[in-house]
Amino acid sequence: MKRPKQAFVSSPQTTLKTLFFLALLAIISSQLAIGQSVKRPNILYILADDMGFSDIGCYGGEVNTPNLDKLAAGGIKLRSFYNNARCCPTRASLLTGQYPHTVGMGLMVTMPNAAIQPGSYQGFLDARYPTIAERLKETGYSTYMLGKWHVGERPEHWPLKRGFEHYFGLISGASSYYEIIPAEKGKRFIVLDDKEFTPPADGFYMTDAFTDYAVQYLNQQKQEQADKPFFMYLAYTAPHFPLHAYESDIAKYEKLYAQGWDVTRTKRYQKMQQLGLIDKRYQLTPRPANVPAWNSATDKAQWIRKMAVYAAMIDRMDQNIGRLIKTLKANGQYDNTLIVFMSDNGSSNENMESRKLNDPTKKIGERGSYVTYDTPWANVSVTPFRKYKRFLHEGGMITPCIMQWPRNIRPAAGYVDGIGHVMDLLPTSLELAGLSANDLPGKSLSYLWTPKKTEPRTYCWEHEGNKAIRKADWKLVKDTEDADWELYNIKTDPCETNDLARNQPQRVASMRTEFDTWAQRVGVRERPAGKSE
Structure with a gap:
């Protein structure tokens, strides 16, 4: 007679060993999965300067911007994304995720020789609030910055003191794209890391130079730190005055703008409707009283030249963004890079004749010239809105915003209605890096491409x-x-x-x-x- 088989009864020690083994196996498996498929993304923020809502092609403009347009087609485009309506306050919020007053940038930068008056208008970033570079660097990101800083003129407030490992750019605000002008308001500093950089006498154009160093840093990252994610903040000065551009780029637009500002604005409005960017809710605001009808404008040749140079500056910026994308793809960095493009404020209607820096013997756009494109063309740039940089109606504070991340953001047809603000970019980055952002007034924008609600x-x-x-x-x-x-x-x-x-x-x-x-x-x-x- 066969004995019945005994059931296996585990001892407490056996059960604990089994559970421990299974837990260990789960941890190892999860770590392998993270290493293979949940690698933290690279983050690239690109900021234009004084560019209006309708200037680039995918937002209604006639300026040739194929690289930005392609970026937009591969990601998402926002209808309602806000900056802080001025250079310094916007940059302060982008860098800290705080309202600008909180970190000392309620107004503009203060000059190095000015007495420091601590507080919400002190004119440089408050050291008590970490920057995005400082936060990401702590978690293993390489950090790079190119371009316009404009949140601290004194050397102790420069980028390398605020978390960036490498920097090439303009510490100050507006500057010639070809040189440092000694007579310009305050001393302008172009800086490489933490040392003053003197542009060469020939062959220097600021937009190209920023990109040259950006490409160099991307290649350096690939060669020396390919296992680490990077954060790069590229703040172009284009198309901020003075109007400077290559003649070969200007030539593309002079005939086009002979149609004048009234026709250009109407055509932009029509294109925006065709793109689906705007609908019948968007009523084209009337031409301001201080802008004459094009038919009655004087000095038409000069007006045409101004807008042609402005467009050429955006065109050249787009060409350089194309260089960046080409480098990212060649390095295998592109698919896992979140790219965000926006502008720091609306178009500028400022006139700078009082600075007396323009050489009238020079053509607008050449080295030695120093002009602005003024209210009539600024009104075109903010189509269909009203008002400009510094003001808090929509024209001064709404910006194109493009977000692309090939690995995680599915391209969206049309335009996204979700609302965002420049101070939301830092909590977005922290979330992607696996860090908490609960102490910030801004919120992550990941709801724009995930099922999360907001x-x-x-x-x-x-x-x-x-x-x-x-x-x-x-x-x-x-x-x-x-x-x-x-x-x-x-x-x-x-x-x-x-x-x-x-x-x-x-x-x-x-x-x-x-x-x-x-x-x-x-x-x-x-x-x-x-x-x-």
């Missing part, structure tokens, strides 16, 4: 006494030149043509209270005349 956001702005708050679909705004606060439903009236303030006084009062609470928290100060410091 709550309606509230953003606030103040610059030179201009004020705004956007809460979900509603925006309350008052520029210093405005008689009173204006209220707009941005969802139904994105061009701010129908002021609802008188119809909704309770909403105005509630939003003003929320703005005032924010302003007190971040350190907005008012002068007796009402203009902020």
Whole structure:
């Protein structure tokens, strides 16, 4: 008679050993998976300077930007992405993920010889708030910066002191694209790492030079640190004044802009409709009273030349972005690189004749010239919106925003309605690097390409006494030149043509209270005349 088979009964020791083995196997397997398929992405932020909403091809412009257009086609394009309406405040938020006042950049940079007055308008980044480079460097990222810094003029505030391992660029604001002009307001510094760099007498053009070093750093990363992810921040000065460009690029546009600003603006508006960027909610704002009809404009040849040079500067920037993309692909870095492109503020209607830096014997665009393209063409650049850089109506603070990450962002047809702000870029980067961003006012933008949901956001702005708050679909705004606060439903009236303030006084009062609470928290100060410091 056969004995029945005994069931196997494990001892407590056997069970613990088995569980330990399975747990160890799971850990090893997960680590292998991370190494093979969840490698942290490279991050590349590209910032244009003083470029309007409708200037590039995929946002309605006639300027030739095939590389940006292709980048946009391979990723997502946002309708409503905000900056801080001016160079320094935007860069401060991009670098720190904070409102600019919080980190000392409520206004502009202060000169090195100025007395330091700590606080929300001190004119350089507050060291208590880490930059994106400092945060990412701690977790193993290589960190590079090229281009315009403009958040600290003193050497102790330069990029290498704020987390970047290598830097080549312009510490200061606007500058000639060919040289350092001794007579320009304040001393301009071009810097390589932490040493002053003197441009060669011939063959130097700033947009190209920034890209030359960017390509060098990408190749260096591939050769020496291929196992590490990198963060690169490339802040072009194009198309910020002075208007400087190669004659070969300018020649592409002079005949085109003979049509004038009225026709150009109308054609942009029509193209934006054809692209699906705008719909019937976007009412083309009228030509401002201080802009003459093209038919009555004088000095047409000079006006045409100005816009042709401005377009050529954007064209050259796009060519250089093409060089970057080519390098990324050649190095095998492209597929796992998040690329974000945007502008630091709306178009600039500033006129700089008072600086007396223009040599009238030089053609506009040549070395020695120093001109701006002024209000008539700036109004074209912000199509279909109104107002410009520094102001807090949409034209001054809304920017094209392109995001591409071949490995993780599925190309989206059309344009995305999700709302974002420049200070959201740092928490986005921290999330991708596996770090917490709970202590920041901005939120990650990953909801734009993942199934995650996001709550309606509230953003606030103040610059030179201009004020705004956007809460979900509603925006309350008052520029210093405005008689009173204006209220707009941005969802139904994105061009701010129908002021609802008188119809909704309770909403105005509630939003003003929320703005005032924010302003007190971040350190907005008012002068007796009402203009902020």
